[in-house]
Amino acid sequence: MSATEAAPTALAQGWCALSLLHGRIEARIERALQSGHGLSVREYSLLDVLSRQHDGEGGHLQMKQVADAVVLSQSATTRLVTRLEDRGLLERYLCPTDRRGIYTNVTEAGLKLLEEARPTNDAALREALDQAAGVPELAPLVRVVEHLDTLA
Secondary structure (H helix, E strand, C coil): CCCCCCCCHHHHHHHHHHHHHHHHHHHHHHHHHHHHCCCCCCHHHHHHHHHCCCCCCCCCCCHHHHHHHHHHHHHHHHHHHHHHHHHCEEEEEECCCCCEEEEEEECHHHHHHHHHHHHHHHHHHHHHHHHHHCCCCCCHHHHHHHHHHHCC
C-alpha cells in the first residue's frame, strides 16, 4: 500500500462484507425463484409484504410503506405492482372510505404462487448462508443472521 492510500476502516470493511453477503444471498434466491417459479426476488418480496395486509384499521399499506418494505422507489414499486397485476397476481381497488386511496391485494393466484415459492426461497437462503459460513469474513455475519431467527 502506498503512503497516499488509506487502509479501509473496520466499519468500511464490515459494510463491504455485509454488502457481499447480501449480494450472494440475493443472487442465489433470484436464480432459484426465477427458474422454479418465474418470480424475481422483488416480485416475491412484494407478494410476501402484501400478503400480510389485513382489512380494518391500519390493515392496508400505503404505496410508500410498500416501497420501503421492498426497498424500491415509489415509481419502481408502482411499475412492479402493475407487472404483477398484469399477471393476475395482484389487484387494485379504490379505498372505500377515501376514493383517492388505492389498495393493492394479492389475488388467490398470487397467494398460491407465493405459497409454492416460499420453500424455494427458504431453501435458497439456507444454501446461500451455508456457503457464506465457509468464508471467514462472512461467517460472523451469517451467525448474526441466524441468531435473528431465534429472536422472532
